[in-house]
Amino acid sequence: MFILSLMVFFLVLIIITGIAALEIQDLLGAVIAFSAFSFLAVVLYLILGSPDVAFTEAAIGVVSAIFFIFAIKKLDRWCE
Amino acid sequence: MKSKKDSVIVRTAFRYAIPLIFIYSIYVFTHGEYSPGGGFQSGGFLAMVVVLSRLVEGDQAKVNMTGDQAFILSGLGAFLFAFAGWLAIFFGGKFLEYDAWIPFDISMRSKHEWGILVIEIGVTVCVMATIIVIYDAITRKGEDND
Numbered sequence: 001m002f003i004l005s006l007m008v009f010f011l012v013l014i015i016i017t018g019i020a021a022l023e024i025q026d027l028l029g030a031v032i033a034f035s036a037f038s039f040l041a042v043v044l045y046l047i048l049g050s051p052d053v054a055f056t057e058a059a060i061g062v063v064s065a066i067f068f069i070f071a072i073k074k075l076d077r078w079c080e
Numbered sequence: 081m082k083s084k085k086d087s088v089i090v091r092t093a094f095r096y097a098i099p100l101i102f103i104y105s106i107y108v109f110t111h112g113e114y115s116p117g118g119g120f121q122s123g124g125f126l127a128m129v130v131v132l133s134r135l136v137e138g139d140q141a142k143v144n145m146t147g148d149q150a151f152i153l154s155g156l157g158a159f160l161f162a163f164a165g166w167l168a169i170f171f172g173g174k175f176l177e178y179d180a181w182i183p184f185d186i187s188m189r190s191k192h193e194w195g196i197l198v199i200e201i202g203v204t205v206c207v208m209a210t211i212i213v214i215y216d217a218i219t220r221k222g223e224d225n226d
Contacts, residue, residue: 051116055108059124063211066131070218 003047010044027077031068035061094136098143101129109204113193119200123207130208131215147216150209157206164198 014037021033038061045054105125112118133143145153165176173180178195179188186194 055116055121059121063124063128063131067214067218
């Protein structure tokens with residue numbers, strides 16, 4: 001029961017951060033929301049008992065965040 | 081990327097973090113069959129070392145490779161993976177059937193472990209070089225934009 005409530009808690013947070021990453025007009029804020037989404041996904045994978053997938057997500061989430069930030073340097077920070 | 085500001089804190093943290101990331105990457109790679117991890121994650125961490133070096137030290141990056149070298153390395157890694165499979169076909173087995181081409185007199189389980197080690201080296205090199213190629217393509221000083 002404790003595990004289930006923990007899973008529901010992280011799932012709700014994942015949905016909130018996912019919608020935030022799509023809807024925020026500031027692209028840097030969107031990247032940060034996406035990083036939070038990635039980290040919460042790591043925690044959820046660990047709760048579900050697949051450390052291998054969680055490890056991969058943790059390694060690739062950092063790399064993709066760096067890529068997005070460097071892509072923003074070539075674009076406008078705000079999207080209309 | 082040219083760094084405009086020079087920070088002592090970032091440089092010192094970088095200097096202490098680099099050996100730890102290297103050792104952790106090799107640990108993840110060699111213990112891939114007992115614990116979470118493997119070639120993909122190890123390659124990601126190795127690429128993180130190069131990306132961090134380029135981020136922190138800018139143009140004077142010590143741990144560095146150019147985009148062209150990384151491009152060649154990614155092809156070599158993929159070739160190593162495929163070559164371990166083709167070698168088994170040349171020795172009369174199926175694709176990626178390791179016990180066909182490993183000549184030592186060891187058990188089949190050990191042969192599988194050594195064969196998987198060879199293809200994991202290929203995966204590691206390919207993933208590391210591909211991430212560096214993508215990073216280089218993003219941060220390249222282009223002739224059309226900038």
